[in-house]
Amino acid sequence: MNMQSGIYYWPTTYPDAPSYPVLERDAECDVAIIGGGSSAAQCAYYLAGKGLSTLVLEKGRVGSGSTSTNTALIQYSGEKMFTSLAHTFGEAYTGRHLMLLKEAIDDIEAASSKLEMDVEFRRRDTLYAASCPEDVERLHAEYTYIKSHGIQIDFWSKSQVEAHYPFSREAAIYSHNDGELNPYKYTHALFQYAVKHGVQIYEFSGMNGHHVDEKLKRTVISTKTGYHVSARYVIFAAGYENMDIRKEKQASFVSTYTVTTQPVADFSTWYNRTLLWETARPYIYIRTTVDNRVIIGGLDDNTYYPEDRDSKLMHKKDQLIVEFNKLFPTIQVEPAYYCAAFYGGITDGLPIIGKYPEVPGSYFLLAYGDNGTVYSQLLAKKIVQEIVEGHSPDLELYLQDRPLLVQA
Numbered sequence: 001m002n003m004q005s006g007i008y009y010w011p012t013t014y015p016d017a018p019s020y021p022v023l024e025r026d027a028e029c030d031v032a033i034i035g036g037g038s039s040a041a042q043c044a045y046y047l048a049g050k051g052l053s054t055l056v057l058e059k060g061r062v063g064s065g066s067t068s069t070n071t072a073l074i075q076y077s078g079e080k081m082f083t084s085l086a087h088t089f090g091e092a093y094t095g096r097h098l099m100l101l102k103e104a105i106d107d108i109e110a111a112s113s114k115l116e117m118d119v120e121f122r123r124r125d126t127l128y129a130a131s132c133p134e135d136v137e138r139l140h141a142e143y144t145y146i147k148s149h150g151i152q153i154d155f156w157s158k159s160q161v162e163a164h165y166p167f168s169r170e171a172a173i174y175s176h177n178d179g180e181l182n183p184y185k186y187t188h189a190l191f192q193y194a195v196k197h198g199v200q201i202y203e204f205s206g207m208n209g210h211h212v213d214e215k216l217k218r219t220v221i222s223t224k225t226g227y228h229v230s231a232r233y234v235i236f237a238a239g240y241e242n243m244d245i246r247k248e249k250q251a252s253f254v255s256t257y258t259v260t261t262q263p264v265a266d267f268s269t270w271y272n273r274t275l276l277w278e279t280a281r282p283y284i285y286i287r288t289t290v291d292n293r294v295i296i297g298g299l300d301d302n303t304y305y306p307e308d309r310d311s312k313l314m315h316k317k318d319q320l321i322v323e324f325n326k327l328f329p330t331i332q333v334e335p336a337y338y339c340a341a342f343y344g345g346i347t348d349g350l351p352i353i354g355k356y357p358e359v360p361g362s363y364f365l366l367a368y369g370d371n372g373t374v375y376s377q378l379l380a381k382k383i384v385q386e387i388v389e390g391h392s393p394d395l396e397l398y399l400q401d402r403p404l405l406v407q408a
Contacts, residue, residue, distance in 0.1 A: 005310045006339025008068040009260040009293070010184035017188050020062065023205035023225050029055040031387060032221055032231035034207050034245070035238035036060070037067040038183050039365050039376040041190035043235050045111060046384035048197035055229060056191070056199065057221065059206025063187045066239045069341045070373065071258060071297045072186075073275050073287055074108060074179035075126055076101035076151075078371045080349030081142045088348060093397065097350065098149055100394060101371070104378040105179060111377075112181065115189035120182035120290045124275050129161065129169040131280035136171045139279060143173050152176040164271040167327045169278075178275055180287050183373060207245075210234070212360060219361055233387050234362040236354075237380075240344050242364055248354055248400060251368055255309035256343040257316035258297040260289070261333040267292070269330055276327070284323050285370075294333055296320040300343060313340040344368035351375040353383060353398045 011017075031047055033040045036058025047054045076098060086094040112121035130136045143155040154174040161169045191201055208222045213230070221229040236242050243251060267273055267288065277285040284298035299316050303309050317338040324333060346352055346368050354364030363383045367375035385392040396402070 004066065004069050004339055004341035005306070006069075006313060006341075007337045008339055009295075009337040010068050010070075010182060011063070013182055013291075014185050014188060017063065017184075018192065020058075020201040020203045023057065023202040023223055023227055023229070026228045027055060028230045029053040029200075030231065031055070031233045031235065032057065032219070032229050033235045033237055034221070035236070035241070036062040036201070036203065037065045037237070037239050038070065038187045038373060039239060039367055039380065040235075040237040041187040041194070042376050042380035043237050043365065043384060044194035044199050044201075045190040046380050047387075048194040048199055050384070050388050052388065054194070054199045055231070056201040057205050057207055057223060057229065058201070058203050059224070061203055062191060062201070063184050065241070066341065067183050067187050069258060069339050070183040071285070071287065071295050072181050072183040072373050073277075073285060073370075074105055074121075074181060074374055075175070075275065075371055076105060076178070076374065077126070077128060077146070077175065078349070078369055079345070081138070083138070083141050083145050085349050086145065089350075089402075095149055096394070097397060098146070098151075100378050101374055102151065104374045104381070105177075107381065108181070108374070108377050109179065111190065112186070115193055117185060117189050119186040119189050121179060121186070122181070122290070123177050123179050124287070125272050126175040126178045126275040126277070127161075127165070127172050128175065129172040129276070129278045131169070131278045131283070133170045135279040139171055139173060146173075165327075166269050166329065180275065181373070182290075210359075217361070219359070232361060234359075235365060235383060236362060237365045240342055240368070242366060246354070246356065246359070246364060248352060248364070248366060250347045250352065250400065251344055251366060252347060253304055253342050253344050255301045255303050255312070255340060256297065257299050257301075257313060257320060257340050258295065258338065259317050259320045259335045260337040261294045261296075262336045263292045264294060264331055264333060265292075266331070269328060284320065286324065286327075293336070294324065294331075296324050304342075309340050309342070313338065316340070345370075350402070351379055351398055352400050353379055353395060354400050356400075
């Protein structure tokens, strides 16, 4: 799958990232992780020190896939509102999901504090604005729902928005204690942590195929280097390229675009350097970086063809800058990096842990959606819990065949 194109910012922040050897032998392990991006790193982090031999197979370089284009807004709210999820899945189900997302953000912060480099995790508040007057009522309903679960959140009127920002919106949700990070550094640092706890990582050692040995009850992975890995469990954590391994009918894809600017001298008109997004569809989302750049993303396009996606990049880049200037006319920004990429979501609004009868002992980590990093942290933790302890009570919430409605 041709996932992305353009000029990437995150790899420039860690130009001396470590490399790992190529697999040049047959191997056996308890757990094999397919992929070398953030989802795979989060799995490796949770498996580190658990007494299970773990091996990671990456087809290229660690962090070279969607991790390089991930904008890493760390939030519990997503494109599908919790009020909508509650109608689909029920109150008990959705309330538990909300609590697990909040826990996952805390887990990202805890993991970041253990790592040997600054992965640029910072707590940030979020302004989620109504893009038109018609959205105010449902935005307030969303605020009421989230507030009822004990989360620190405010509902701002038009005058409150105007008092804090140089733009106006009819209303907005102001969320406290979301976050941001550098996904490239986070991925590398998690892998470095895992290696120090016995996890083996191999680059340029992509999977060529796999089959289940029924007699041994193990999965045998053949690699493009000509060797075989036999594993008790396999976690397919290859991001969107999981779809090349096994299609999931609930996954869908669009094209999305991102601009990272040159450093900005003055953010004084940007209240708390909050994360910004809106109710419009397609929407834009905005954050800052530790070296004072602005990341502007969105303007999703319903195309699944790489050539079509890439042909629109320059126009979308300019359009994203224009949209930013409408919000902050006094902040001068110049594009430095820009890219186009496929962006995946799940039709019912929740990420998926795929457990399929034809591949026993395997887990497909599908953290698709606008909270991908948070979803990955949550799903990785639950998968590893089931592998290590034999059961994870929350894992069933995210299986591909979850029920559409669970009553409280």
